[in-house]
Amino acid sequence: MTGETNGTTELPLVISVDDHVIEPAHLFETWLPAKYRDRGPKPLTAGIGELAYIGGKYKFTTDPEGQQTDWWQYEGDLFPYKRIIAAVGFSRDEMTLDGITREQMRRGCWDPKARLADMDLNHVEASLCFPTFPRFCGQTFAEARDKEVGLACVRAYNDWMVEEWCGDSGGRLIPLCLIPLWDVDLAVQEVRRNAARGVRAVTFSEIPTYLGLPSIHSGYWDPFFAECEATGTxxxxxxxxxxxxxxxSPDAPPAVQAALSFNNAMASMMDFLFSGVLVSFPRLKLAYAEGQMGWIPYALERADDVWEEHRAWGGVRDLIPEPPSTYYYRQIYCCFFRDRHGVASLDTIGVDNATFETDYPHVDSTWPHTRRIAAEHVAGLSPETTYKILRGNAIRMLELDLDRRG
Structure with a gap:
């Protein structure tokens, strides 16, 4: 499927592999089984006090006289929505850490029909959305004290994601599901349950040990990886x-974390390349969201050099039979939204490994200028390569029921 550009060539409609959804207030009241609702998350609108981002963590206080904000209340804790995570429609100087209500957000943040309309305005055909209140891979429920309710919340979120958020979109909203991170057997069951209804994507932590979970080197996650491989998830x-x-530094301004955000993706990719996971599961697909890609050429060069020069003492001589870049090109996808250096390095990054995102509705989002920004990035690329990075690779990665060229 194609659309218009600036009058010279046609630009394929984008498939965004990293957007976000603000959960509607009715989610858990509607989708959580009745016996858990008293102990499950509840929506709340109330004033917010001071809000800061320190050392990669949000710190906030409540204030009855403060900015009206929509929150979730869960197990005695409060989780506020912030303007920077629902930033579309605001000017750059208005994209702050202030609290925000759903009424103050652009409706496409939480309403699927409005989201589709905003996608139409933005040259986007299809979109994969990460969660907000559950956090990017469901950490909120993994940290919960009552794991029975936590599991019910994971399943309720997934049911809402598949049946309500994506259900009437004609395949344009692509389901992305959670797993119960605290139990690998339950995670396997949830992958299998959702794959049976067509889900082909699941969230996972880039570095599980930071969450107090076993590392990918331990073998603990192998049943999860095996199920994802078997189901094409x-x-x-x-x-x-x-x-x-x-x-x-712990007292660095938040801009430092924003500028360094790709570091976690780079560290995670190195972990996987030297773990043996991609050797053991050769059809497993990994996708890194919002990490950009300009760093990948050197990371691959260094990984291969270490494999060649240091493998005798580095613990990978018998674990990784081929240069690590082999497994990257075979099994790993990256994505970008503003990365001219990465596009200039596509020959090394891989024209079959790169995908595109719009990051709607976050502060980095290219909405409503995605068509122009995408066209500027792909200027000079062949039509085949343009198609792959804006659309075709995402179709192949996610096994989408859209056109399957490229």
Whole structure:
């Protein structure tokens, strides 16, 4: 499927592999079984006090006289929505840490019909959305004390995602589901349950040990990886899905973490390349969201050099039989929204490995200028390569029922 550009060539309609959804207030009241609703998340609108982003963590206070904000209340804790995560429609100087209500947001943040309309305005045909209140890979429920309710919340979120958020979109809204991170057997069951109804993407932590979970080197996650491989489910890892963002100093301004955000994706990719996971599961697909891609050429060069020069003492001589870049090109997808250096390095990054995102409705979002920004990035690329990075690779990665060229 194609659309218009600036009058010279046609630009394919974009498939965005990293957007976000603000959960509607009725989600858990509607989708959580009745016996859990008293203990499940509840929506709340109330004033917010001071809000800061320190060392990669949000710190806030409540204030009855403060800015009216929509929150979730869960197990005695409060989770506020912030303007920077529902930033579309605001000017750059208005994209702050202030609290926000759903009424103050652009409706496409939480309403699927309005989202489709905003996609139409933005040259986007299809969109994969990460969660907000559950956090990028469901950490909110993994940290819950009552794991029975936490599991019910994971399943309720997934049911809402598949049946309500994506259900009437004609395939344009692509389901992305959670797993119960605290139990690999339950995670396998949830992947299988959702794959049976056509889901082909699941969120996972870029660095599980930061969440107090076993590492990917331990073998603990192998049943999960095996089920994802068997069902064609892509393991999607968003920057910040380790609940930590890199910072040079604990008192650095938030801009430092924003500029370094790709570091977590780079660290995670190295972990996988040297873990043996991609050797053991050769059809497993990994996707890194919002990590950009300009760093990948050197990372691959260094990984291959270490494999060649240091493997005798580095613990990978018998574990990784081929250069690590082999497994990247075979099984890993990256994505970008503003990365001219990455586009200039596509020959090394891989024209079959790069995908595109719009990051709607976050502060980095290219909405409503995605068509122009995408056209500027792909200027000079062949039609075949343009098609692949804006659309075709996402179709192949997610096994989408859209056109299957490229």
């Amino acid at each position: 892509v393991v999607c890892m968003h920057i910040g899905s380790s609940s930590q963002m890199p910072a040079a």
